[in-house]
Amino acid sequence: MTAPAALSPAALRAAIRSGGWTGPTAGAAPGYLQCNLAILPAGRAEGFRAWCRANPRVSPLVAAGEPGDPRLPALGADIDLRTDLPGYTVHRNGEPAGHAESIGDLWRDDLVAFAFGCSFSFEDVLLREGVDLRYLARGEREAIYRSTLESEAAGGFGGPLIVSMRPLRPADAIRAIEATARYPLAHGAPVHIGKPAAIGVDLDRPLETLGRTGVPDDELPLFWACGVTVELAIRQAAPDLCITHRSAHMLVTDIPMPALRDRMPEEGLP
């Protein structure tokens, strides 16, 4: 079951807030930025911010809250981060400690929220720029791999770089690089192309996949930095509490994707 595409971002958030939608947000409110979320205690927040800044392709910061404030008005006037995502993952001392559909009971005066771009709107961008996404036509999706690349350590956070792979024909690969380079807030350009073994990836052994993804002989695998990298950074840094979006259950914002073109992390939104 997929989220109702016809709802506006605000209407979808209202439905989520009331408990009317608890599923993934893939396909919901197409054309609007969806964000990954990470909420940490103030004592670890500046370290996490430093790591995000050092790794803009992993976690391009779109907005951050004040300590204790669950709102992010830059992304939607009504947003309440305690209720407006359809699913959350709670991490204690770096380890996943269960899911929740709201986090009002976990909220604290010292929690700081960070929203960063994800690749959920990626295919939108690629299609708009004329990239032929043959893997979608084949009924396939991107695959996620753990690479031997490392994120840049900063502020007590670090760890291996997780990458998402999409296969494209060469001319489409070039168009995809051009297109995604224009969207630094959606992970930007790929980090690798064409030589999986060079970054420690065995294409047959994905970390997770949303469906089988093969690379035909006439296509090249492209690898983008993936937000799942954040989970491993949290595991390594082990803050006493961290709340993230549940996988595929994103914060749906009021920001139309075209407004993000050429905008840099933390540049401020229109």
Place this chain on the structure above:
Amino acid sequence: MTAPAALSPAALRAAIRSGGWTGPTAGAAPGYLQCNLAILPAGRAEGFRAWCRANPRVSPLVAAGEPGDPRLPALGADIDLRTDLPGYTVHRNGEPAGHAESIGDLWRDDLVAFAFGCSFSFEDVLLREGVDLRYLARGEREAIYRSTLESEAAGGFGGPLIVSMRPLRPADAIRAIEATARYPLAHGAPVHIGKPAAIGVDLDRPLETLGRTGVPDDELPLFWACGVTVELAIRQAAPDLCITHRSAHMLVTDIPMPALRDRMPEEGLP
């Protein structure tokens, strides 16, 4: 022997005009746009312009003259196209008919000049954007191939697409695509990456090379549209007279490369 790098574009043109420099312009006036040149009779000029517009990666138009006017003030106040290139190739009925160091005796009232971007300043752009050009460090240069891709036929002009190949490591390939996409006037982004056979290229059989160029196992070949494509289009269209720059003997302009960033063909220059 290489052209004197220390001269300004205007001083270099003055040296060329006086006969003091008749060699290639590679390395001359670094950081300034060098242009390919094609001069055709007015009767074929609009057809050629249409073909350039249909193939902006092959022949991105930077400036065009009025019929009979050998000046291009947008590229340099003093430019006289009859004398300011160190070498010309004369084509009659599409066939090369010799070289010249000036073309005052060939000039006619109906000739129209077209200047378009070339890849001579390419390496400048790539180095400025942090691309590691290992082939230069190995003492190698780009290689030129005839591909099975075709330019888009228009105005009586057409023919096969000639491509220039540079090998880069994957992360540098991505950076190079991002960087060159920002310079549509210098051929823009590549037309192909990674699968030479898919565009009919045998890497061991270049059309021409400025030194041996290999592709190590950890690098990918990138292919950009090459201005040599114009020579084949002229051969096919066979105008009674066409004068081009002699290979590697370019029009050196007053336009600094950074001013070209994000500028489109015919957009007008600063």
